[in-house]
Amino acid sequence: xxxxxxxxxxxxxxxxxxxxxxxxxxxxxxxxxxxxxxxxxxxxxxxxxxxxxxxxxxxxxxxxxxxxxxxxxxxxxxxxxxxxxxxxxxxxxxxxxxxxxxxxxxxxxxxxxxxxxxxxxxxxxxxxxxxxxxxxxxxxxxxxxxxxxxxxxxxxxxxxxxxxxxxxxxxxxxxxxxxxxxxxxxxxxxxxxxxxxxxxxxxxxxxxxxxxxxxxxxxxxxxxxxxxxxxxxxxxxxxxxxxxxxxxxxxxxxxxxxxxxxxxxxxxxxxxxxxxxxxxxxxxxxxxxxxxxxxxxxxxxxxxxxxxxxxxxxxxxxxxxxxxxxxxxxxxxxxxxxxxxxx
Numbered sequence: 001x002x003x004x005x006x007x008x009x010x011x012x013x014x015x016x017x018x019x020x021x022x023x024x025x026x027x028x029x030x031x032x033x034x035x036x037x038x039x040x041x042x043x044x045x046x047x048x049x050x051x052x053x054x055x056x057x058x059x060x061x062x063x064x065x066x067x068x069x070x071x072x073x074x075x076x077x078x079x080x081x082x083x084x085x086x087x088x089x090x091x092x093x094x095x096x097x098x099x100x101x102x103x104x105x106x107x108x109x110x111x112x113x114x115x116x117x118x119x120x121x122x123x124x125x126x127x128x129x130x131x132x133x134x135x136x137x138x139x140x141x142x143x144x145x146x147x148x149x150x151x152x153x154x155x156x157x158x159x160x161x162x163x164x165x166x167x168x169x170x171x172x173x174x175x176x177x178x179x180x181x182x183x184x185x186x187x188x189x190x191x192x193x194x195x196x197x198x199x200x201x202x203x204x205x206x207x208x209x210x211x212x213x214x215x216x217x218x219x220x221x222x223x224x225x226x227x228x229x230x231x232x233x234x235x236x237x238x239x240x241x242x243x244x245x246x247x248x249x250x251x252x253x254x255x256x257x258x259x260x261x262x263x264x265x266x267x268x269x270x271x272x273x274x275x276x277x278x279x280x281x282x283x284x285x286x287x288x289x290x291x292x293x294x295x296x297x298x299x300x301x302x303x304x305x306x307x308x309x310x311x312x313x314x315x316x317x318x319x320x321x322x323x324x325x326x327x328x329x330x331x332x333x334x335x336x337x338x339x340x341x342x343x
Contacts (some may be wrong), residue, residue, distance in 0.1 A: 002343060003123035004322045006055045009046035010330075012323040017056065020119075020127040022069035027130055029081060032142040033120065033316070034121040035060035036339045037150070040110065041329045053114040058122035058341070059109035060084035062136060062145035072130050082145045082299070085109050086131035086290055087118070101156075101292040120321060124343045134295045137303040141339045143316050147309040150338075151298045152291035153264070154180035154306075158188050160288050161237050161262045165189040170226055170254045171211070173241035174202040174336060176312060177264055179209045181239045183307045186210040194235070196222050196250070201335060208311065210298060217246075223253035234259060243267040249274055252283055260284040309338075316340040 003017035022028045037060055043051035051057060062082040065075055075081060088095050089105035100106075107209070109128070120126065136145045152259025163291045169190045171181050174197035186209075187191055194204030195214040201322050203214035213223050213229075227234055234256035240248050243265025251261045252274055261283060278285065291298075301307040314337045317325065 001124040002319065003056050004058075004319055004341070005251045006044055006051060006053045006057055008053050011045060011053075012044070012326055014320050014323070017123060019091070019125050021068055022072075022127050024070040025072060025130055026127050027065050027072060027075060027081075027133060028125055028127050029061075029063045029083070029121075029133075030066040030124060030125055031061050031063040031121045031343045033062050033146040034058045034341050034343065035146045035149075036322075036325065036329060036341065041154035041326065044326060045330070050108075050113045051112075052117070053109070055112040055117065056119040056121075056123050057110040058120035058126075058320040059110075060149040061126065061148050062142045063121075063126075063146075066125065067139070068130075074130060075133055075135065080136040080138075080142070080145075080284055081133050082136055082148050082295070083109075083128045083134065084291075084295060085149050087129060088134060090131065099292055101290040106123040107221050122319065122341060122343070123225075126330040134299065137299055140299065140303045143313060144309050145299070146340060147312070147338065148295055148302065149291075150176055151180055151302060151307055151309065152174055152294040153177055154184045155298050156291040156294045157181060157239060157262050157264050157288040158184040159294065160286050161170060161185075161239065162260050162284075163188045163190060163237060166191045167237060168192045168230060170194045170196065170222075170235050170238040170251065171241065172196040172222075172238065172247045172251050173265060174199070174206040174214070175241065177204055178202075178239070178241035179312065180307065181241060181311075182209040182211050185239070187301060189195050192235075194226055194229070194254075198220070206313070217250065222250050226254040230256070236260070237262065239264065241265045245271040245272075245273075252277055255283060257272075257281045258283075260286060262288055263287045264288055312337045319343040
């Protein structure tokens with residue numbers, strides 16, 4: 001099969017690779033669309049330690065069931081499907097308790113680290129276990145279905161956030177996940193959403209995604225403006241999608257007493273925390289990781305356009321163009337968001 005292989009740090013090559021075959025309980029999926037994730041872009045130069053060559057990366061994908069292994073009955077050949085980026089074991093206490101995203105033995109598609117190597121979906125075919133595969137609604141394209149993984153990250157985060165009908169919110173960081181959080185908060189019933197980002201294009205996109213207002217933290221006090229807009233009270237919830245000390249501090253300062261801050265971003269392994277503000281105002285800090293059984297609901301939200309991913313797709317291109325687009329994304333070229341590769 002044709003595949004895009006990471007042969008050494010920062011080096012991608014289109015090559016022929018042995019087509020995998022499904023074992024019992026597995027499916028062979030012919031990949032029709034696979035998105036380039038930010039974690040792939042950040043990791044393919046070797047800096048994360050989670051993309052050790054040789055590796056086929058890619059975990060945001062959709063396609064068609066090509067062949068099924070023994071015991072697979074739910075999804076026949078020819079079904080249009082997508083699949084979770086994480087392979088959970090189904091045996092550990094977290095899996096048995098219904099929190100598969102915290103699985104002790106989880107493996108991520110397209111990741112190679114000290115513990116395991118799991119080839120991903122920047123290829124014509126990929127093998128995945130049946131229990132992480134979901135059928136795609138008929139009116140959802142492969143390109144849109146491939147976006148369900150980042151959508152599920154945002155939806156899971158908002159599921160964990162105590163949002164009620166009429167809640168007010170701040171979203172800090174308007175990259176892909178932040179923009180999807182804006183849409184998810186709106187779908188969950190938020191009456192007012194303030195978006196925050198240094199980049200003017202991202203702020204414009206946040207308004208288009210459903211934010212009422214977009215603030216530039218380099219030119220104004222975000223917390224001060226939010227407090228003023230809420231008559232001295234603060235918003236009910238904040239979602240932080242950066243993962244650095246200053247944005248987290250801003251999120252905490254922007255919520256009311258008893259409010260909640262949901263932490264999605266994790267670009268920094270540790271951050272400074274305004275502890276007294278959290279303790280004396282009883283602020284709830286909520287960590288959120290990946291998703292947990294959110295795909296079916298996300299696919300319905302996407303099919304109904306309650307969450308619209310089309311504006312976030314910059315280009316859909318053949319797999320052969322993947323190395324060039326990786327270089328463009330890694331260089332930080334302005335205006336780029338999601339690139340979908342078509343094997």
